[in-house]
Each structure stands twice: as structure tokens, then as C-alpha cells.
Amino acid sequence: MDERILLAHGSGGTLTHRLLREIVFPAFSNHVLDKCEDAAVVPLRGKCAFTTDSFVIQPLFFPGGDIGKLAVCGTVNDLAVMGARPAYMTAACIIEEGLRTAVFRKIVGSIAKAAKDAGVLIAGGDMKVVEKGACDKIFINTTGIGTITEGIRVSADNARPGDHVIINGTIGDHGAAVMSARKDYKLRSSIRSDCASLNGLIERLLNTVPRIRVMRDPTRGGVATTLKEIAVQSNVEITIEEDALPVTGPVRGFCEILGVDPLYMANEGKVLVFAPEEDARRVVSTMRKHALGRNAAVIGRVTRRCSSSDTPQVLLHTSIGSMRIIDMLSGEQLPRIC
């Protein structure tokens, strides 16, 4: 049957309640949400990290994930890279009228599964329906909160000369998977998004190497943009080895064909870790023991602290033995014309 979400589903009346009762509550059911209060009441102890993110993506479903999984992993990872243990999350959907109910049900299912896998409770949420054309199928916002264990201090302004830069696996998979899933390119590939919650991996890392100085997930703008952010915030120069960057064959091929750079492609299951040189090997070996860190590698290091007069740079030693700077992504990466 052609069941679709209608404007009335967002009115707050009986249709809203039916949708919540039939799709949302069964999927998310937990002791906080089931109380159906105006706000979730939860116990938290100590220092907390708190973050929000909105998710808009086309197509909604792509190899390796969908907007629901992405919405959970994105927020979980933002908490995790601050050294927090994600605990609770809210999810709010803005839906374009006419979205198939089956699609909504599938997305809600993905949110529920991703939250369960990450050990996070969906403590609240919201749903609005807007007129056709006012949004693109469905937008999701998630807000998450987590607690930080005493003594952990990771921050993007914490990188120091000599630190090694480590990543937990191959780069560019998410960006390439989404780009190739878009019909415009008419490219078929086996590339899958790396979309995953990293809190398990990061918790294990922090337990093994508590002296980790910086963690950040290189999402939009890719590894290049995130490294530049860290260089600026920590006021240091970072040097990366092109040959050390883990990139899968299909992603490399995809980028070569279109003339785009994997360094600027989004990742959704990657974390850049800065750790003192003497801890680097332990970071890599701990990562490699985890399913989400099999291809972990040291990709570079912090080469010097910058003086007040020079701009912090990220440098790349190229495969051919030369060097160039790496800058932030500006605009969107476009395939070349000829």
C-alpha cells in the first residue's frame, strides 16, 4: 500500500500519536523515553560533553549506511573524540510531506539499531512535517550528552611538537560512497561508507593510552581540513606523508577518475589521534586489535611550534619526494571538466 507521511502527521493530533505509537516508540523504547514527559530526566555525574548536529544527505540510503545511522554515529563520535562516554541522545526529524511511511520506518529502525550498538539511549525526540519542497525528504537533528572520566584531557589545542598523527583506517570511503551512490555520476563501485560509532574503539584507546592529546573525527572537509583546524588551534606545523595515507584501491581509483582528492573526502568512522611519540606504537596496536582500526597507521607528526608571526601550516611530503601545503577545503570538490 502507498502509505505516506502527511502534513497531518505533524499536527500533534491523533495521526502524530499513531505514528509515534506504531513506529517510533516500539523502535526506541527505553525507561527514560517511555515515561513520555516533556523533557527527559537523567542522572549524570562529573564533567559532561554535550553536542548537536543536523544531518541532510542525498541519497538517504547509501552503501554502508543511511541518514539514520549517520545521525547517531555523527553525534556519538563528536562526544567520543572529546573523551566522553556517550550516554543519552535526542533525535528530531523534519519530514517533507509525501515521504513514504516505509522509508521513515526504515530510518527509525536504523537510528534505533545504531543507538543500541553504540550503547546510547534515545531519551527524547521530535517530529515535524513540512510542505512539499520545504525540505528534502527528511532532515534529522541529534543532540547527545556524555560523561568524561576524571583525568582525561583531549583538545584540539593540545598538539605538541614531536606528537605522532595516527588514523584508525582508510580515508575517503564515506565521501566516495555517497558520491558514487548519487545518480548524477553514473558510476558503479563497490565502495562502502565507513559510517560507524567510534566510542568503543576510543574508550579502549583512552584506557590503554591515557596521554592522548588530540582526537578529532575528520568528517566534512576530510582529513586535510581537520588537520588544518588542529594546526591552527594548537599553533603547530604538521607534516603528513602521502605514502603513509591509507586509501583503498577503489576509493583511489574513484578519486583519480573524477579528479578529486581523498584527503578532502568525508569520513564517518575515522578518528585522527595525536599522541606523544613514545605512545604512538601502542595507539596503533590498540586500534588494530579493534574491528574499526584494522588499517590504523601513523600518517605524520607535529614538526614544530609556530611563532606568533607565522601561520600554522599542514605540509605534505608527496609520493615523489617533494612537498606541498595542505589547506582547508573551500567550497565543494567538483569533478574536473576535461
Place this chain on the structure above:
Amino acid sequence: MRYIDEFRDRGLVKGLVRDIESASTRKTNLMEVCGTHTMAIFRSGIRRILPASVNLISGPGCPVCVTSQSDIDRMLYLAGRKDTIITTFGDMLKVPGTESSLEKKHASGADIRIVYSPLDALAIAEANPRKKIVFLAVGFETTAPIIASVISDAAEKKISNFFVYCCHKTIPAAMKALLETREIRIDGFLCPGHVSSIIGSRAYEFIARDFNVPCAISGFEPTDILETILMLIRQKKDGRACVEIQYKRAVQEQGNVKAKEMMDRVFEPSDGDWRGLGVIHDSGLKIRKAYRFFDATAEFRIPALQAKEPRGCACAEVLRGIKTPRQCGLFAKTCTPETPFGPCMVSTEGTCAAWFKYNRN
């Protein structure tokens, strides 16, 4: 990865650089004509490993960059019409015209769609029979055959709402114009790889013969480019000037005969209006009479517009190779990829964009 790593082999690169060093006895100005070469050179850091005697100059081979301001303004005029859908490659979006840009027009409600092939534009035309679909055709001989074949397809299918605003240009004519201005000394051309796969190496023979300037057609990998540089320096050293093909795996003397036929069937040579170089005789491609129906300039009455290039923008000089981006007063100050003054900062193949991204400090 096969067919890539071999061309980026550090040992081979070292050997080529050594050979270039020993062959290069005096200052040599080599122009890489193509924007994709400019990007490849910066991306792998080739400039830094070459001896100081080899000076690489970026040329006019970026299709978006050489599109004249008046053509941009005419495209913007078309984008302002209620009955049209503009289809374009993404690179055109941010290029500033005299008063606006396609990006701003899109933000204020114009129907402008990025396509990755002119075939997609044709599909949009078929799906929107009540609208007039204009494809903004900028490019060189690489894209011209595809556009020709789409126009020919549209004619066969009798599609009546598909139009092409054609600013296509031909590369050898621009190289000739550059040599004739005598503004800079060019000791050799790294000829474009993809364009040459269509037009073949014979298309450049007049440059070697009439101007005594060495030419070599290059691939896009670091060892390709270095080997091409070596070929050019050796020609110069030996007092020879001929057209060599380094990019043998894609380019032949006669080019792609079928693609050239397709191009000839739909287009005829015309005066081309180049940013920086002005109007060059027979350097443009115009839609032939038989296909005039698909020519946007015939379909729409575009009023005369007063095009003005932004004050202080040195794109024109950068495209002629007489200025480097750093010699432009706006570069990296007010002109950045986010707020570009001229097209060379916009396009992914633009010289200013390459300098900004890879060589700013």
C-alpha cells in the same frame, strides 16, 4: 595501484630530475598550456624539485578561466529568464560576471542545475518539455565532440527545447596567439594530454615549424610531466623544434578521427573571444547552420550588455603567462576561492586556485 604507482615512482622521478639538471644549461621558460597539468604539477610538488633554470609558466588551458566576461554576462542573462533551465558544469557556478554570478542567481530562485555530462542536460530537456533548457558549453576540443554528439542526438530525436550556449575554443589557436604577442619568451610547450587525444600531435606541427618552438604532449602523472620537460629541454639544447608525444598511451599523430568528424559535422571555426587574449580568429567553435536550431544565441535575443572585468583583477595577465598569481594585488587578500574576483581563482583548473591551494606561502 597499478598504472598509477609506476608513474609516481620516487626512483624514476629522481632519475628524471637528474637528467633534466644535466640537460638544462640555461634558463628555459616552459608553458604548461593545460589547467589540469597546472594542478598536477602543484599537487605532486614538481616545481620544488626542478632545477632553478627551468621556469614553468601556467597557460590559458582552463576552460572556465578563458570564458570572456561578456559571455559570462550573457549566460547570466539567460539564467534570469523565467522560461529557462540552465544546465552547467559545476565550475561555472561561482564565476563572477559584471553584476552577479550563477551561484547568486541560483540562490535567488533561478533554475540552474549542475550536470556532469551534456547528456544529462538533454535528459532534463526531455523531462521538462515546457521549459527551454540551455547547456552552457565551455571547454576545448576534449568536450567539444561530446557536445557535438549530444546536439546531433537532439536533432535526431527532434527535441525542440534544448539549446547550447557555445563558448568552445580550440587550443592551438591560443598557443599561436600567445607566441604572436611576444609578451613572454616561451621556449617550449607542454601540450595538453586530453585535448591532444582528440586533435592529435599534427595539430601543433605549425607551432614547431613556423615559430621554432618545441612541443611535447604530456600525460598527467609526475613522471609523465618530468619526461615531457626533459624532451623539451633536449629539443631546445639540440636546436630542434618538433612535436613529440610523451603521452603515447592516449595520443596518436592523427588524433581521434571519429571524434574529429563528429566535431566537424556540428561545429565550424569562428572567432573566439578569450579572456586575456581577446578575439582570436578561428579559435572558437560555432554551431553550424544545419544545427542552428540548437544554438542559444539564435533562439534567444540577448541584448547588448556592458561587460566590465573586476578592477585590479589580473586574470587576463595570468592567462597570458605574463604575471604569476602572486603578482596580482588581490591574490589571497581579497580574492580567495570563497570570494573570487576572477575565474582563475574559481575553477579547479585555474592557475590562481592552484597557487592558492598548494603554493600560498
